[in-house]
Amino acid sequence: MASSNASSDAKSDAAALMDQAQTLLREQFGLADFREGQRDVISRLLNDKNTAAVFPTGGGKSLCYQLPSQLFDGTTVVVSPLIALMKDQCDALAERGIAAARLDSTLSSDEFRAAMKGIRDGSIKMLYVSPERFFNERFLASIGSLNVSLFAIDEAHCISQWGHNFRPDYLKLAILADKINAKRILALTATATPSVLEDIRDVFQIAKEDAIRTPFYRPNLQIRSRVLDRTEHYSQLMAAIRERPAGCTLIYVSRQKTAEEIAEQLTNDGFAATAYHAGMDPETRHRVQQEFIASPNGIVVATIAFGMGIDKSDIRYVYHFNPPKSLESYAQEIGRAGRDGEDSICEMFLVPDDRIVLENFTYGETPARQAIGKFIDLLSGQADHFHISHYKLSAETDIRILVVKTLLTYLELEGYLQATSPRYDSYKVKPLVESRSILNQFKGEPREFIAAVLGCLTKGRTWFTLNMTVACKRLGAERERIVKAMDYLAERGWVEMKVSDLVHGYRWQKRIDDPKLLGDDLFDRMAQREASEVARLDDVFGLAQAAQCQADTLSSHFGDTMAEPCGRCSNCIGDGPYELNQTSTRSIGTSARDAVDDITRRFPDHFTTARDRARFLCGLSSPAFVRARITREGSYGVCDGIPFADVVRQLEQ
Incomplete structure (x- = not known):
């Protein structure tokens, strides 16, 4: 009977919270009602269930954690790989009177201290963090005592090693969610195929009925394509811009050089356009973004570095001058158009030869078999417990850094290695007040400990150096206690601290008994990933051919079905299907x-x-x-x- 009453009380509490959520939606967020799927997700979280939200780009995923964060007692931690998104969302929340903080590499020491103070005193209930932060000993020491009421993972498709954007760090987030005692988990993505969603559910222990998927198709987006010869490539793009009403326009290209060339060419032809790519300095990229957001009809020619987390509702055109690398990427990129519900055109100008560049990018990721052998040899020579720099491992094996992380993750999944806490080999400290003033804040053993830590500092010209290994031995103290002590001093504004030379910790679970066999297996895995990435281009080129309703093709890819053709895509208006000419083999x-x-x-x-x-x-x-x-x-x-x-x-x- 008592159990029945407790269950009834819990349901009653959740219903009351849902009523509060409706009020908060109206009064704090200025919205009359929830969008499709949002109520289902939020109600599950309020009932303490791990939940997945698969909404199309622009479908309102962020509200699913922003709103509940204000109803829970503890801190909502949002994991996002996008610094631009973190900043934009924090700024937008501040305008609504909701305090949120972000921890990323762009913060100054003062901003970091203010963020941590707000989180600790409860005035800030939402914390945005990049995945890499969770492998930072300073950060883990800082949040170890937090009450994490909700752990939200944005871009959760990165968890799947067979997804289009696998990030090895994401696979470890489930372990970390458990480590920080997160009360509930929310996994969010716009681009999960059925198999990727299954991976997400398995990793985060989400029941099938708690994975909420809303329809992929957005009727206001007109999906179009043209298959062109190289000689008419640019002229067709320019004609589309000239003939259609002016409006905010995004043009996606594959290469930085192409972004600059097309922007210059359009500007010379009377259409003011700006390039955007990862090779530009951060200040320039930020300026281009802000100018585009403020403009009613700006044109940006960009690589995929642009657009993630950009909050602009009136983008009227998304053109793909070069094809995307996958349908998942395409869905994200066209999803930035028409978020205001107004008609928008998303058109791909496909030159079949462009496939070569995209395929070659993929081949560039795959390491040589010899390099994988060297990678195994270097790891095999490590002690039972060891720390190693991913960047040094990359340099010594000639394997790209992301691939190094992927190979290490495979070794973890196969039970060879277990990741332990990462650490920084170099700590630089600059006192901002006298040591006496710091010590006067403590009494007894804590004072003695802080004095001993400060006594381990080695003076330089401006900064002191703290050798953690030496300090641990001299003080007979755990490294974590010293890190927490230094962070405490930094948070109080008594010292400024810089860290560098990140090394990752591992423990051997079982030793490698047949390096050649393992090397062959890892190389085969990388070759399979290579083949999988190349096959994704088949899907993109198949969509561009417009042999059937293109909206239905996209929806089917993401496990959704349409009752009838869209009536607005290239196929439906009678322009498709197109022929793709075979490219002839050229001699080098x-x-x-x-x-x-x-x-x-x-x-x-x-x-x-x-x-x-x-x-x-x-x-x-x-x-x-x-x-x-x-x-x-x-x-x-x-x-x-x-x-x-x-x-x-x-x-x-």
Whole structure:
């Protein structure tokens, strides 16, 4: 009977909270009612259930954690890989009178202190954090005592190693959610296929009925495509811009150089356009974003670096001058159009040869079998418990940093390694007040401990150095206690602290008994990922052919069904289907062969296989290429218009 009463009380409490949520929605967020799916997600969270929200881009995912955060007693921690999104959402919440903080690499020491103070005293109930922060010993020491009422993971599709944007750090978030005793979990994404959603549910222990998916199709988006010859590529884009009513326009391209060229060309032709890409300095990127957000009809030509988390509702056109790398990417990018509900056009100008560039990007990620062997050898030589720099591992094996992280994650999943706490090898400290003033704030043993820690500082010109290994031995103290002590001093504004040289900790669960067999297995896995990424381009090019309703094609990819064709896409208005001409095999030519022979003579250690030489000719960098400045050679990338596989084949002949 008591159990029945408790259950009844819990339901009554959740219903009361839902009433409060409705009031909060109206009074604090200025909205009359919930969008589709939002009420279902929020009510599950209020009933203490782990929940997944799969809403299309612009479908209102952020409200699903922002609103409940104001009803829960503790802190809502939001994990997001997007610094721009964190800042924009914090600013937007502040305008509504809701305090939120973010912890990212752009914060000053004062901003970090203010954020942590607000979280601790309860005046700030929402904290945005990047995934990498959770592998930061300073951060873990800071939040260890927090009451985490909700742990929200944005871009949760990154959890799936077979998804379109796998990020190894995401796989460890479930362990960390448990470590910080999160009361409930919310996984959010716009681009989960059925298999990726299953991965998300498995990792975060979400029941099938608690995974809320709303319809993918947005009727106000008109999906269009054209298959073009290279000679008419730019002219067709310009004609579309000229013939249609002016409106905010995003043009996506594959390369930074293309972004700059197209922006310049459009501007010369009378359409003021601005380039945006990751190669620009942060201040310039921020300025371009803000100008675009404020403009009623601005044009930005951008790589995929642009758009994530941009809060602009009136984008009328999204053009893909170059194709996206997957339907998931395409869905995210066109999802930025028409968030105000007004008609918007999303058009792809497909030149079949553009597939070469995208495929070559994918091939550039796959390490050589020899590099994987060296990776295994370096790890095998480590002690039972060890710390290692991912960047040094990348440099020593010539494997890109993200791939290094992926390989380490595979070793964890296979039970070879277990990740332990990361740490910084270098701590720099600058006192802002006299030591006496600091010590006067403490009494007894804490005072003695702080005095001993300060006594371990080695003076430099401006900054003191704290060698953590030496300090732990000298004081006979746990590293975590010293880190917490220094963070406490920094939070109070008594010292300023800088950390560097991040190293990640691991513990061997079982040793590698057959390095060759494991190396073959890891290489096969990477080859499978390579094949999977290339196959995603088949889906993109299939959509562009418009052989059937394009809205239905997209919806089906994400596990949704449409009752009838959209009536507005290229296929439905009678423009499709298009033919895709087969690209003919081109010879790399004698000059390219001479160039690669020359570079091989000069850097024999970097070019032991045909694949190494093909990377050079196709312009695919690697840590070793960058370090040896091989990417600055005049002939680097001379074959970037030829499929990587064709270049390898010709070099092997």
